[in-house]
Amino acid sequence: MSPRAAGGQARGRARTGRRAGGSGTREAILDSARQQFSESGYSGATIRAIAAGAGVDPALVHHFYGNKEHLFAAAMQLPFIPSETIKAALADGVRPPAVSAGEHIVRSALATWESPAVGHAFPGLLRSAMTSEQAAAMLREFITEAILAPLASVADEAGAGDAAFRASLVGSQMLGLAITRYVLQFGPVASASHEQLSAAIGPTVDRYLTGYLRPRS
């Protein structure tokens, strides 16, 4: 998006003969990432292949973007890092005593989705995720690794069993909440306060994560 910065850094260029530093390099990495994620999916794309596509050293990709989730977020212009939001919401000590884990997850999600940095982009992001089978396939793997896995570990730690099923039930309700509120905007769910929504939906998330679910037959 941004043009190569005038006078961009050239650190490392002498050593490898490859591009390094500067916003042009970052853009080349993000272009390569979008192509690799699109061709190979989120799980199949590797930092190594993305670096090769951009003509840079894999270490530079790690240096700029840390890990694959952060690189994906940058390439897709995701305005937040889902696994970090979830882990922060579930961290010890952040939750007021009277608030259940489910309520806190709903509150944290709403606060993130409606934060100044995210709010204007989120409806478009949800829409674009729905538009093609290719986008859906890429997102499916990303959701599984970055969103469902941390949720499943909550169920696992509570010894609730069937953790993957439980995590995807939570995902279905949270996705439905987001689309109802920001894309289709139907009914009072679109306008209810965070307090109302977390009180109503939080117990659902608690039950899905750690409550009683009839055993699979």
Place this chain on the structure above:
Amino acid sequence: MSPRAAGGQARGRARTGRRAGGSGTREAILDSARQQFSESGYSGATIRAIAAGAGVDPALVHHFYGNKEHLFAAAMQLPFIPSETIKAALADGVRPPAVSAGEHIVRSALATWESPAVGHAFPGLLRSAMTSEQAAAMLREFITEAILAPLASVADEAGAGDAAFRASLVGSQMLGLAITRYVLQFGPVASASHEQLSAAIGPTVDRYLTGYLRPRS
């Protein structure tokens, strides 16, 4: 979509000078309906205006399509009539004694969405509903009248209060289920049996419809 049928019937033409009968007339009505729904929304569009746009008598539109919901379903190629599916699921006597209303709603929805007549079209339908603000606006009104209203009347009849909020909570979970299972296809929710899903999600629907929700502050 289909061209005016060659040699289509001309019944009524002599009397009113307007088109009547024949598949060309039906197509003209559906074209006019799509235009009116798109311009005026689901609530704002009237059978009278749709008939005028097609150059036919309103009585003919009623004769062909019954009511506005059926006309909308035909114009948008909806493969089922939502309010009728919901009312049938909630009718007295159709639910096995051990199955809660919520479980029965989930089972009925899954059976409808995956029926031979609907299954191949449903993912595309969900996708197209997400693609534009105009489509979302039209769908919002349709969901409110055809889906949330019959759900709200269940909450109302049970004296649960806050019926519109309750109905939209159910809508959010059912929409999330549909998109998780048919569009994004993430996690075990995408592959779980109807039995598993109704056992897991049914109690959520029951609680949203008639269970305890903390009063709005």
